[in-house]
Amino acid sequence: MVMPCQKNEKPPVTNTSVPSRDMNPLPDFWLPVFWKNQFRTTIELPTKEKYPQVRGSVAIITGSNTGLGFEASKQLLSLGLGHLIMGVRSLEKGMAAAQKLKAVAPRAIIDIWRLDMQSYDSVQEFAKKCANELSRIDFVILNAGLSPSVFEIVPATGHEVGMQVNHFSTALLTLLLIPILKAKAGDHGPPRITTVNSLTAHLCKFPNRDERPLLASFDDPDITPWSSQERYGVSKLINQLFLTKLCEKVKPDDVIVNMVDPGLTKGTNLGGHHEATGVAGMLSRSFFSIAGRPVDRGAASYTNAVYGHGKESHGCFLMSCEIAPLAGWFYTQGETLVEQVWKETIEELKFAGVEAQTLTFVVATSPKSSRDNQKLVRGHAARSNQSRDNKKNIKSWILKKKDTSTALQVPDGSIPGRVGSNLSLLDFPEPLKPYMENDIFRCFHGMRGALYPSEICLQVDETKSSWTTNLLVDQVYFHSVIFSTEAYFDMILGRKQGCLSQFHFSKTLRLLQERLSNPDSKAISDATIMVVVTLGLVAELIGDRAAAESHVAGMARIIDLRGGLEMLRYDNPRLPAKVCRVDLGLALRFGCRPVFFNNDISWNPYISSQGLIRGMKKANKRNNDIAVFIKTLDPRLSNVWRDLEEFSTLSNLASQTGRKLQPNTFSEIMISILYRLLALSYPESPVENALRLGMMAYTASVFFRWRDMKQRQAFLDDSFREALSELRKAELRPLDAVLLWLLVLWKITVSDDSRHDVFSEWTFEVLHGLEIKSWDGVRDVLKTVVWIDCLFDASSRRVFEPMLKMTGGLTGAHT
Structure with missing residues (x-):
């Protein structure tokens, strides 16, 4: 059954009576919402009878020479729009579009003004022209947006181009236009500013949310890894958070500010899918063709956002012609993020005088959510996927x-x-x-x-x-x-x-x-x-x-x-890790030569180069003797050891805090360690070879969870056994703490018998030499080497408490 816009049956208290900020957050699973929006909701096309306010109005629409902006302009002109100002980057393309629009409304006034959203100067000039040349403005649709396919910095501002267009310049234009609209209001009630936003703001992962400063972190791919799809969504999120704060400071009696999501729409140029070639292009075009709304239906949501709702839509997010919840991040971390985004944006834009200018229209009189409503919303938000604290x-x-x-x-x-x-x-x-x-x-x-x-x-x-x-x-x-x-x-x-x-x-x-x-x-x-x-x-x-x-x-x-793994990662960042997982699994289980990274390998430390541990304190107790010992090893092996240490630090902190590792970050760290260890060989050095195999067993037990299924990585297990056997016969041995670490790894990752395996006697000797009589003592030593408490404590304790009982020692303080 098709559900036309604004004709769905609702309970007595409708969504339109509840502001976005006071609604329950959207569900985690995106598909039902997407399915309802794209396949079970039909947006009604606007008519003169439904929107009589349009007749004779003066409107500004940015990005109006193509796609949804052009279609919205055409619809509004057909409804009787009297004066359209087209804000376009290319005057030539704007004039070509205006000629087509003239055919729809020959009597309307259509002006083409240059507006380059990558340039602060252009934004300021455009706003100045609005102030000087227009006597009346009824509404503004800020449609100009960008979904960049590659990482690019705008030289003039130093910001990533998607963030520049979708947030910084959009925020500046909004701030500059509000006092102008207030002064040039027409006869149709308060003037309106509708900013085009997106449901993708709710779906973005936002991995850099804890970076400070926050907005600058988008300009460095080493801090915030680049993803085209992610960047579009998070840029819309940042602008949404900014607008929610702005709307607290603007009275809806003066200017109504809201946001609209037109939905996935076919026939637009957003994201460049129309230019994509090969498999990616075909799949992208097929998806848009199947799931996308017709462009006239998407554009109809613009008219609805402008004149289909009144002051109740101020500060709200509109989706499928209804007031809808804001992005989930607002409900879970909004208090922190909104203030941070607002502060940093105003600081960035103060060159344009907006900090002082805001005093002319910013008034803290708009109603805020009651404490009861805020508690209710946060209670429901606890199940949102953006809730990272628990x-x-x-x-x-x-x-x-x-x-x-x-x-x-x-x-x-x-x-x-x-x-x-x-x-x-x-x-x-x-x-x-x-x-x-x-x-x-x-x-x-x-x-x-x-x-x-x-x-x-x-x-x-x-x-x-x-x-x-x-x-x-x-x-x-x-x-x-x-x-x-x-x-x-x-x-x-x-x-x-x-x-x-x-x-x-x-x-x-x-x-x-x-x-x-x-x-x-x-x-x-x-x-x-x-x-x-x-x-x-x-x-x-x-x-x-x-x-x-x-x-x-x-x-x-x-x-x-x-085009190889590098190109595959460019197309789909998560897929190469899954490919490498299988390649490494074969190498560790059967001894196969890895298909990937078997020749050209970087031996530099990986984690420190990614900036993942900046400002973090070491979770494990540092043992200076071990640090000196590691420096005596092959530098390639010591660099891998450094990554293992830092990964353990990250893991311990992640288990104790809300700062969990992104799955792809986790996979890439594991992959970088295992491929390097597989490429090394030390037939003449029992110490380095045993350490290499121990590090491999440690990493593999984290990356591959076979032990839960009683599966063996036979090649790794056999190689580790041989390496320990050779080490036991060697004259040179590592430090006792490192030796205990190797024997513990053997017991918890390979040996099926906690008391009677081939190295039990040797393990007793090392425990005796270190004067360890309890599980706590074992654990204290292991933490001076490399150790992840939450992953290894339970299994190693199960092994060592029975062993320590056999020696007559204490059984450990934990019960």
């Missing part, structure tokens, strides 16, 4: 009814049980059966801990990633998800491969072979690569070396066709 308690909308009694306990973790969800509203490549719905749920929510330790990593909701879209549109990927989920839980539960995993494996393989036999753009798509990654991962888990090597070789050929 991540373990955050649940997605699917999990909100989870019964803890359905959780299946596994070592050091749990697998959530099946709960109700409403995936039946979505169109999958095949009709969804109940077990498929269960598998999709388990894939996105029950398996995340197997990839990224929840104690130290931000648990990103995979349902908000591009993989959800692939699941809906790619049949091969759909079956690979069902197959891999069934196979994973077969192994977790100790079952033989079930008929469902066999059926979907066969179907995945058949569909994949058909795709690769008839090469087209899909044959090298992200979804195809992920299917091959899945097949390789499962083959590795079940111990089928030949199949795993075959899949990885095929995956490497596809990646070569995509």
Whole structure:
């Protein structure tokens, strides 16, 4: 059933009576909102009867020569707009557009004024022209925006171009226009400023939110890694936070300021998808064609934002022609972020006199949310994905009814049980059966801990990633998800491969072979690569070396066709880490030569070069003797040790605070360490070789969670055993603390017997030499080397307390 805009049935108290800031935040899972907006809501086209205020009005529309700005201009002129000022970067293109618009309204006045949103001077000149040449302004639509595909700095300002256009210049123009509009109000009530915003403000990850200064951190990709999609969303978020503060200081009786999201719209040039080539271009255009609104419907939301709502829309975010919640960040960290964004923006723009000028219109008289409303909103916001302070308690909308009694306990973790969800509203490549719905749920929510330790990593909701879209549109990927989920839980539960995993494996393989036999753009798509990654991962888990090597070789050929890992990372930042995980898994389990990074490797420390530990104190106790010992090693190995130390510091801090590691950051650190260690070899140095294998076991036990499934990385295990055996026979030994660290790693990552493995006697000797009689003593020594408390304490304590009891020592203070 199609639901036309503003005709949906509502309870007696409608959303329009509640300001955006007092609403419940949007749900974590983006798809239902997106589905409702794009497929189940039809925006009504504006008519003269519905919007009589437009007739004879004077309007300013920026970015009005193309896309939504042009379409909105055309619609408003057809409604009787008397005077249109087009703010455009290119006067030539603006005049060409104006000629087309003249055909719609021959009697209207259409002026083309230059406005370059990358230039503060141009913004100021435009505002000055508005003040000097216009006697009346009824409304302004700030439509000009940018979704840059590459990182670029505006030389004149020093800011990244997306932030410059979407926030800084938009904020400056807003501040300059408000007193002008107040002075030039017409007969249709308070003049309006509608800024085009986006739902992507709610979806952005905002990894640099704790950086200070905040806004400058967007200008340095070393501080805030570049992502085109992320940058567009976060630039809209920053401007949204700024406007919410501004609207507290502007009376709606003087100027009504609101924001509008036109939704995903086909036929626009935003993001450059119309110019993209190859697979990415085809997929992008197909997605816009299927999911995008017609451009006239998207533009209709502009008219609705201007004249479809009154003073109640002041400071509000409008979506699908209704007042909607602000981005989730406002409800969870708004008090801090709003003030920070406001302060830094005003500081940036004070050159234009806005700091002093704001005294002419900024008045703290607008109503604020009551304390009761604020508490209510924050209570509901506790389940938002942007709530970072207590991540373990955050649940997605699917999990909100989870019964803890359905959780299946596994070592050091749990697998959530099946709960109700409403995936039946979505169109999958095949009709969804109940077990498929269960598998999709388990894939996105029950398996995340197997990839990224929840104690130290931000648990990103995979349902908000591009993989959800692939699941809906790619049949091969759909079956690979069902197959891999069934196979994973077969192994977790100790079952033989079930008929469902066999059926979907066969179907995945058949569909994949058909795709690769008839090469087209899909044959090298992200979804195809992920299917091959899945097949390789499962083959590795079940111990089928030949199949795993075959899949990885095929995956490497596809990646070569995509331009290599570097280009793949440019297209999809998260995909290369998944590819490398399979490559490394084969090397550690079967001893295969890595396909990637087997020749050209950088040996410099990785973490310090990324600025990840600036200002952080070391979480582990520093042992100067160990520091001296590490300096005696091969510099390449000591650099990897440094990364391992700093990763452990980051992990300990992440487990104790809300500053979790981004999954991709976690993966890249692990990958950089493991590839370097695999490339090293010390046949003549038992100490360095044992340390290399110990570091590898330490890293692999974090990056690969096989131990929960009783899986062995046979090559690594055997190599570590041989290295320790050689070290025991060698004349030179490392420090006792380092030696204990190696033996502890052996016991918790390889040995199945806590008391009677091949190195038990040696371990007793080292404990005796260090005069350790309790588990606390063991732990204190380990923390002077490298140690992650939340990941290793429980397993090592289980091993060593029985050993210490056998020696007659104390059992440790912890119970």
